[in-house]
Amino acid sequence: MARRTTYHHGDLREALVSGALELIAEKGVAGLSVAEVARRIGVSTAAPYRHFASRIELLSAAATVSGRRLSAQMRAAAEAVPAAPADEVGHAVETLAALAAAYVRYALAHGAAFELVLANELSDFHDAERRDVTRGLFDQLLWPAVTVTGGVMAANPLLRSFTAVVHGYAYRPPGGFGGQFPTDMRGFATEEELVADEAAGAVRVLARASVPA
Secondary structure (H helix, E strand, O other), rough: OOOOOOOOOOOHHOOOHHHHHHHHHHHHHHOOOHHHHHHHHOOOOOOHOOOOOHHHHHHHHHHHHHHHHHHHHHHHHHOOOOOOOOOOHHHHHHHHHHHHHHHHHHHHHHHHHHHEEEEEEEEOOOHHHHHHHHHHHHHHHHHHHHHHHHHHHHHHHHHHHHHHHHHHHHHHOHHHHHHHOOOOHOOOOOOHHHHHHHHHHHHHHHHOOOOOO
């Protein structure tokens, strides 16, 4: 039975968004149902429409919250990379690797992240707050990619590769690639940390290969 999200009078909107995020983490964006979210938090199926006029409005609100949380974790990871004034490109490479690890950790813990933020259903739905959050996510990726490759156009293939790698690691089969990852490999305490580290390593290799000769 699904875990029930409780709420107190006055924060129904927040409870609905939390319930939507839980459901999306389990079933993906296509699995979001307003009625199911209402059932999970113990309200009538009509109650969500006090705050959200449609499913897509709830989806957009959930995408905004998810994107904001992901952005905060990625920003913290990037800020933790030691500054290297004498090696700007090397610093940018390590920043991309750190961002990859942060994204994989988030996706493993919370389910669909980019899938939610970039859901096709939302492409024509105007939401200024979600747009700003999405733009902020890509801005975090853009500057290190441009620094590595030397230009915006040259950065595009690297950003596509970044996306492919992090998605591949974040949405791997539950049993891992061909079986469970060993939890004690190289001193990592959890499988999630190992996967995040391997994703960072893959992005590091791609980024270094994208540095102009």
